[in-house]
Amino acid sequence: MALRRDAEARRAQILAAAAQVFARYGFRGATTRAIAQAAGVAEGTLFRYFPTKRHLLLALFEAFTIRPIQQQLETLETTDPQEWLERFLTERLTAMRAHLPLMQALYQEIRTDEAVRQAFMGQIAQPFLEHVRTVLATALQRRQRPLHPGLVLWAIWGALHGVTIFGMEMDPDLAALPPERIARELTALFLWGLEGQSDEPAGR
Amino acid sequence: MALRRDAEARRAQILAAAAQVFARYGFRGATTRAIAQAAGVAEGTLFRYFPTKRHLLLALFEAFTIRPIQQQLETLETTDPQEWLERFLTERLTAMRAHLPLMQALYQEIRTDEAVRQAFMGQIAQPFLEHVRTVLATALQRRQRPLHPGLVLWAIWGALHGVTIFGMEMDPDLAALPPERIARELTALFLWGLEGQSDEPAGR
Amino acid sequence: MALRRDAEARRAQILAAAAQVFARYGFRGATTRAIAQAAGVAEGTLFRYFPTKRHLLLALFEAFTIRPIQQQLETLETTDPQEWLERFLTERLTAMRAHLPLMQALYQEIRTDEAVRQAFMGQIAQPFLEHVRTVLATALQRRQRPLHPGLVLWAIWGALHGVTIFGMEMDPDLAALPPERIARELTALFLWGLEGQSDEPAGR
Amino acid sequence: MALRRDAEARRAQILAAAAQVFARYGFRGATTRAIAQAAGVAEGTLFRYFPTKRHLLLALFEAFTIRPIQQQLETLETTDPQEWLERFLTERLTAMRAHLPLMQALYQEIRTDEAVRQAFMGQIAQPFLEHVRTVLATALQRRQRPLHPGLVLWAIWGALHGVTIFGMEMDPDLAALPPERIARELTALFLWGLEGQSDEPAGR
DNA sequence: AATGAATGAGTTTTCATTCAT
DNA sequence: GATGAATGAAAACTCATTCAT
Numbered sequence: 001m002a003l004r005r006d007a008e009a010r011r012a013q014i015l016a017a018a019a020q021v022f023a024r025y026g027f028r029g030a031t032t033r034a035i036a037q038a039a040g041v042a043e044g045t046l047f048r049y050f051p052t053k054r055h056l057l058l059a060l061f062e063a064f065t066i067r068p069i070q071q072q073l074e075t076l077e078t079t080d081p082q083e084w085l086e087r088f089l090t091e092r093l094t095a096m097r098a099h100l101p102l103m104q105a106l107y108q109e110i111r112t113d114e115a116v117r118q119a120f121m122g123q124i125a126q127p128f129l130e131h132v133r134t135v136l137a138t139a140l141q142r143r144q145r146p147l148h149p150g151l152v153l154w155a156i157w158g159a160l161h162g163v164t165i166f167g168m169e170m171d172p173d174l175a176a177l178p179p180e181r182i183a184r185e186l187t188a189l190f191l192w193g194l195e196g197q198s199d200e201p202a203g204r
Numbered sequence: 205m206a207l208r209r210d211a212e213a214r215r216a217q218i219l220a221a222a223a224q225v226f227a228r229y230g231f232r233g234a235t236t237r238a239i240a241q242a243a244g245v246a247e248g249t250l251f252r253y254f255p256t257k258r259h260l261l262l263a264l265f266e267a268f269t270i271r272p273i274q275q276q277l278e279t280l281e282t283t284d285p286q287e288w289l290e291r292f293l294t295e296r297l298t299a300m301r302a303h304l305p306l307m308q309a310l311y312q313e314i315r316t317d318e319a320v321r322q323a324f325m326g327q328i329a330q331p332f333l334e335h336v337r338t339v340l341a342t343a344l345q346r347r348q349r350p351l352h353p354g355l356v357l358w359a360i361w362g363a364l365h366g367v368t369i370f371g372m373e374m375d376p377d378l379a380a381l382p383p384e385r386i387a388r389e390l391t392a393l394f395l396w397g398l399e400g401q402s403d404e405p406a407g408r
Numbered sequence: 409m410a411l412r413r414d415a416e417a418r419r420a421q422i423l424a425a426a427a428q429v430f431a432r433y434g435f436r437g438a439t440t441r442a443i444a445q446a447a448g449v450a451e452g453t454l455f456r457y458f459p460t461k462r463h464l465l466l467a468l469f470e471a472f473t474i475r476p477i478q479q480q481l482e483t484l485e486t487t488d489p490q491e492w493l494e495r496f497l498t499e500r501l502t503a504m505r506a507h508l509p510l511m512q513a514l515y516q517e518i519r520t521d522e523a524v525r526q527a528f529m530g531q532i533a534q535p536f537l538e539h540v541r542t543v544l545a546t547a548l549q550r551r552q553r554p555l556h557p558g559l560v561l562w563a564i565w566g567a568l569h570g571v572t573i574f575g576m577e578m579d580p581d582l583a584a585l586p587p588e589r590i591a592r593e594l595t596a597l598f599l600w601g602l603e604g605q606s607d608e609p610a611g612r
Numbered sequence: 613m614a615l616r617r618d619a620e621a622r623r624a625q626i627l628a629a630a631a632q633v634f635a636r637y638g639f640r641g642a643t644t645r646a647i648a649q650a651a652g653v654a655e656g657t658l659f660r661y662f663p664t665k666r667h668l669l670l671a672l673f674e675a676f677t678i679r680p681i682q683q684q685l686e687t688l689e690t691t692d693p694q695e696w697l698e699r700f701l702t703e704r705l706t707a708m709r710a711h712l713p714l715m716q717a718l719y720q721e722i723r724t725d726e727a728v729r730q731a732f733m734g735q736i737a738q739p740f741l742e743h744v745r746t747v748l749a750t751a752l753q754r755r756q757r758p759l760h761p762g763l764v765l766w767a768i769w770g771a772l773h774g775v776t777i778f779g780m781e782m783d784p785d786l787a788a789l790p791p792e793r794i795a796r797e798l799t800a801l802f803l804w805g806l807e808g809q810s811d812e813p814a815g816r
Numbered sequence: 817a818a819t820g821a822a823t824g825a826g827t828t829t830t831c832a833t834t835c836a837t
Numbered sequence: 838g839a840t841g842a843a844t845g846a847a848a849a850c851t852c853a854t855t856c857a858t
Contacts, residue, residue, distance in 0.1 A: 007838095026316070028232065032832060042840045044834080053832065081398065108312060111370070112230065121374055147389050147398065150378045151367060155393060158366015159359035166315070167358030170325060174354045185351050189359060193397035194285070194351065211821090236849060246823045251850065415842090434724070436640065440828060450844045455829065489806070516720060519778070520638070529782055555797050555806065558786045562779030563771035563801060570770015571763060574723070578733055582762045593759050597767060601805035602693065602751040602759065619817095644853060654819040656855080665853065 011049050014039045015063065018056040023101035027057055027109045054113070061110050064102065066123055068095060073127045081138070082191055084131070089160060089183035096164045097179060104165055129153050156190060215253045218243045219267070222260040227305035231261055231313045262319060265310050270323055272299060277331045286391055288335070293364060293387035300368040301383060308369055333357050360394060419457050422447045423471070426464040431509035435465055435517045466523060469514050474527055476503060481535045490595055492539070497568060497591035504572045505587060512573055537561050564598060623661050626651045627675065630668040635713035639669055639721045666725070673722050676714065678735055680707060685739045693751050694803055696743070701772060701795035708776045709791060716777055741765050751803065768802060 017039035021030040032053055036043040050056050072091055076084055096103045110116045132149045163182060168175040174182075221243035225234040236257055240247040254260050276295055280288055300307045314320040336353050367386060372379040378386075425447035429438040440461055444451040458464050480499055484492055504511045518524040540557050571590060576583040582590075629651035633642040644665055648655040662668050684703055688696055708715045722728045744761045775794060780787040786794075 031830085036841095043832090044840055044842095045838085047833065048838070104315065108315065111308065111312065111373075117374060125374065147393060148378070148381065148386075150371065150375050151381075151386060151389050152393065152398065154367045154371030154375070154378065155363035155390060156366075158362040158364065158370065160362065161366065162358045162360075162362015163355060166362065167354065169315070170321065170329065171354045171358070174352070174358065177352065177355075182352075182355060185355050186359060189351060189356065189397065190393065191397045191399050193393065193395045194356065195395050214821090235847085240824095247849090248823055248825095248851075249821080252821070255850095257849065418842090439826085451828090452830080452844055452846095453842080456842070459829095461828070512723065516723070519716065519720065519781070525782065533782065555801060556786070556789065556794075558779065558783050559775060559789075559794060559797055560801065560806065562774045562783070562786065563798060564774075566770040566772065566774015566778065567767035568770065570766045570768075570773065574770065575762065575766030577723075578729060578737065579762050579766070582760070582766065585760065585763075590760075590763060593763050594767060597759060597764065597805065598801065599805045599807050601801065601803045602764065603754060603803050643851085648820095655853090656819055656821095657817085659854065660817075 007049075010041070010045075014041065014046060014049055015056065015059055019060055019064075019099075019102050022057070022060065022105040023099065026105045057106065057109055058113065058115060060102070061106050061116055062119070064095070064099060064106065066119055069124050070127070073124075073131065082187055085156075085190060086183050086187040089186050090180050092160055093164060093179035093182050096160075097168065097175075100164065100168065104169070107161065107165055125153065128157075132156075152190075159186060159190075211253075214245070214249075218245065218250060218253050219260065219263055223264055223268075223303070223306050226261070226264065226309040227303070230309045258317070261310065261313055262317070264306070265314055265320055266323070268299070268303060268306065268310065270327055273328050274331070277328075277335065286395055289360075289394065290387050290391040293390050294383050296364060297368060297383035297386050301372065301379075304368065304372060308373070311365065311369055329357065332361075336360075356394075363390060363394075415457075418449070418453075422449065422454060422457050423464065423467055427468055427472075427507070427510050430465070430468065430513040431507070434513045462521070465514065465517055466521070468510070469518055469524055470527070472503070472507060472510065472514065474531055477532050478535070481532075481539065490599055493564075493598065494591050494595040497594050498587050500568060501572060501587035501590055505576065505583075508572070508576060512577070515569065515573055533561065536565075540564075560598075567594060567598075619661075622653070622657075626653065626658060626661055627668065627671055631672055631676075631711075631714050634669070634672065634717040635711065638717045642717075669718065669721055670725065670727060672714070673718050673728055674731070676707070676711060676718065678731055681736050682739070685736075685743065694799055697768075697802060698795050698799040701798050702792050704772055705776060705791035705794050708772075709780065709787075712776065712780060716781070719773065719777055737765065740769075744768075764802075768798075771798060771802075 014035070018030070018035050021035045021038055024030075025034070030053075032046055033043055035056070036046050039046075046056075050059065069092070072088060076087055129149055132153050163174070163186070218239070222234070222239050225239045225242050228234075229238070234257075236247055236250055239257075239260070240250050243250070250260075254263065273296070276292060280291055314324070333353060336357050367378070367390070422443070426438070426443050429443045429446050432438075433442070438461075440451055440454055443461075443464070444454050447454070454464075458467065477500070480496060484495055518528070537557060540561050571582070571594070626647070630642070630647050633647045633650055636642075637646070642665075644658055645655055647668070648658050651658075658668075662671065681704070684700060688699055741761055744765050775786070775798070
């Protein structure tokens with residue numbers, strides 16, 4: 001049991017080191033030597049915990065994206081579209097901003113990985129899509145020509161990442177806004193659009 | 205004259221080969237040897253036309269993103285927000301879908317390149333931002349709490365790329381929709397939101 | 409301990425191989441592949457011990473020139489100019505002849521290397537100059553128009569290398585002379601010149 | 613005839629360009645492209661006048677070393693050892709200093725060339741040796757144990773190059789001395805040595 | 817005779833991964 | 838379990854020389 005605890009601590013220690021080195025040098029630029037050094041273990045030890053360097057990346061993606069989102073999707077039981085979306089975005093924006101370089105490193109590499117893709121589709125996109133369908137159903141269906149839910153999913157997903165990964169890096173003005181404000185505005189944008197009257201329309 | 209034509213043809217030929225190889229193997233995975241082979245020239249010849257492998261990437265980014273968008277921004281003089289956005293998105297979606305693997309390879313690398321970043325900010329983001337500001341000014345000002353224009357820019361940009369780069373790869377259902385349809389829905393989403401009544405509201 | 413011994417043995421083994429390959433093909437002509445092969449290690453192993461091919465050159469220059477000369481300068485405490493110069497030259501001539509091709513390869517490259525140049529000036533030229541100044545002070549001051557010490561230094565240095573690097577390669581007759589003989593004659597040449605009466609003047 | 617004149621002018625023009633580029637970048641660092649550019653001709657034209665890049669080097673060595681020394685040896689008919697040596701050294705020092713970077717580039721490469729070696733031995737060393745033997749005969753033979761003429765040759769040769777190629781680069785103090793002064797001191801050094809009374813001994 | 821586009825062999829260095837200790 | 842020395846494949850880029858025009 002102590003062994004098990006040790007092993008897990010070591011794993012976590014290595015993963016933390018990898019996060020740090022990836023954030024600094026990117027996935028390609030991070031050498032296993034540097035990660036081992038940062039973790040205070042021998043280079044060979046890395047490979048007892050993670051079969052390849054890429055597995056470090058996957059584990060980090062799991063820890064920093066899949067798991068928190070999944071947890072969030074399970075937790076957020078609100079049915080009010082506005083509140084739901086706003087909360088979701090706030091948390092994601094906050095988390096991503098806190099680890100921006102790491103997130104950038106992650107997103108630069110993961111798109112091509114089949115394992116990630118499946119994890120992503122099964123554990124994030126699918127539930128998210130459900131939510132979009134059910135939680136936002138009313139909103140969606142009030143329209144004459146209802147929007148394609150997958151499209152909405154990817155538009156929101158893309159907007160979230162466009163704002164963080166690109167926007168925050170390229171536009172200091174934007175980076176200075178607090179996540180709550182960004183989340184509120186994005187929610188308003190997605191719920192009532194550019195031409196909507198306000199983010200809290202009369203009648204609510 | 206013949207020389208000039210030859211040289212340009214040769215350059216185009218190499219660039220086409222690079223596009224092909226990048227699309228297939230990604231930037232990192234593409235070897236100069238493979239590109240040369242695909243172009244039917246010696247490896248050294250590559251470097252007569254492009255001083256660096258990275259310059260091939262830049263040239264492709266220029267040709268497939270900067271130039272067409274710039275041209276589009278100059279051409280699209282409509283002041284109707286809906287029409288403007290819809291046309292813009294349609295064209296971009298069409299072009300990106302036609303070269304999806306290449307676009308993916310491109311977007312994987314560009315964030316880190318300073319030259320691209322500057323070209324991007326100056327020649328795309330800036331004019332686009334202007335459009336967002338001026339063309340959509342009316343819409344924005346009708347709201348009580350106006351949206352941050354930079355946020356809108358990156359949200360639209362992110363959504364566009366989320367839908368193409370990610371969505372089309374991960375969701376065959378989405379990939380099957382015609383660009384016009386996607387553009388129309390995205391426009392509706394951004395103009396009137398999920399709760400909007402339709403994409404062509406009464407009174408228009 | 410065993411490790412330390414191993415590592416040093418390995419380093420020595422690689423250095424020896426480099427000496428051999430440099431001697432044969434010159435610095436430029438020596439490929440790291442050839443050196444690795446000669447040392448019986450993988451090419452990558454070379455770079456665990458020497459960060460750069462050029463570092464191999466520096467280490468050899470250090471081992472074959474800087475270190476022995478420095479040691480000699482510290483050891484030779486005789487104040488008799490003739491004996492001092494003669495011993496110095498004898499040892500250098502012997503050593504250089506024993507590794508002539510290597511020395512030639514070394515001297516072809518060192519002039520351009522700043523690290524070598526500094527090591528050379530600080531650890532060889534400077535002390536040597538001191539010796540020329542102090543040990544030969546009497547001799548120099550007896551003249552009406554004393555000679556420039558730096559000039560003497562470089563003349564002796566040049567003569568030494570002219571005789572070995574060039575003379576021995578081009579003139580088999582000269583190469584056949586024993587180093588002691590050459591050293592004695594060079595010393596006589598520098599102390600009493602072509603017109604001097606003998607190399608062991610009356611009264612000594 | 614005009615053609616012949618043209619061709620020779622072009623040859624000279626290329627050679628001058630090569631001298632310039634070699635002096636600046638060294639032999640290895642000089643690209644044929646740069647030389648062609650400096651000469652104002654196409655790269656291919658180079659090879660109509662000199663079969664290889666190395667031939668440019670040889671021609672320069674011929675022009676800057678072999679020919680002037682040969683000419684000097686033929687001209688200097690003085691039989692006075694001091695005057696002869698002093699004149700020889702003065703001229704060589706002057707010439708070498710005027711083209712120091714070129715001379716350095718030349719001497720870094722030529723040692724290994726068989727053609728140069730033969731030209732050097734036959735057209736310089738041999739005659740020089742004759743002069744050392746005959747002109748300096750008296751001086752040499754007045755000694756009890758006469759010096760080896762080859763040794764003297766290479767010692768002088770080495771000293772000359774040690775002083776210019778190394779000394780002048782490494783010792784600014786030395787580089788500041790006028791060639792005549794250096795030549796006079798070197799001559800004194802070689803004729804009467806460090807212990808000699810003066811460079812113009814009584815009784816002369 | 818001049819051009820200059822094309823060639824392609826050749827070389828250093830990096831680094832994830834293995835495995836004997 | 839941990840170590841870290843050894844591995845060797847892999848890849849961008851240069852440049853003297855050729856030769857069709």
